[in-house]
Amino acid sequence: MSSRKILVLNGPNLNLLGTREPEIYGYATLDDIAQRLAARGAELGFAVDCRQTNHEGVLVDWLHEARTQQVHAVLLNAGAYTHTSIALLDAIRAIQLPVIEVHLSDPETREPFRHLSYVGMAAVDCIKGLGPDSYIVALERAAAL
Ligand code: DQA
Numbered sequence: 001m002s003s004r005k006i007l008v009l010n011g012p013n014l015n016l017l018g019t020r021e022p023e024i025y026g027y028a029t030l031d032d033i034a035q036r037l038a039a040r041g042a043e044l045g046f047a048v049d050c051r052q053t054n055h056e057g058v059l060v061d062w063l064h065e066a067r068t069q070q071v072h073a074v075l076l077n078a079g080a081y082t083h084t085s086i087a088l089l090d091a092i093r094a095i096q097l098p099v100i101e102v103h104l105s106d107p108e109t110r111e112p113f114r115h116l117s118y119v120g121m122a123a124v125d126c127i128k129g130l131g132p133d134s135y136i137v138a139l140e141r142a143a144a145l
Helices: 030-044 056-068 079-083 086-095 133-143
Strands: 005-010 047-052 073-077 099-103 125-128
Touching: 005 030, 005 056, 005 133, 030 047, 030 133, 056 073, 056 086, 073 133, 099 133, 125 133
Parallel strands: 005 047, 005 073, 073 099, 099 125
Antiparallel strands: none
């Protein structure tokens, strides 16, 4: 039987949402997004655990923890580590849990260095370009898994 918990992991600089390049990322803070996720998660019957770190290794540790806590699925906005981190790719493959890649913007329409996604090589799905709604759509996809 699957757990009724969904883990939402956010990587570097996402703690600055609300003031960070609002022309790209909008004005919602990560707390605003976490509150929306908790409310939608409750409607869908899931507890949502939303976390943020600026450190790559902490994201790896949290992915490992997800396996031991038997979460239903993970939403991962790895920020810039999306485009650089083989460690995150390996961690996603190692935990054997569904991970959905999330982005507020659409990295593929931005600078070429954002077009490569290591996270996307192992994620089961990717929701991007919808601003904060990317997280909500990803949560709904995760709940349906
Ligand atoms: C981002 C896109 C990444 O390219 C960028 O490095 C981020 C945010 C997004 O949510 O649109 O930090 O993941």
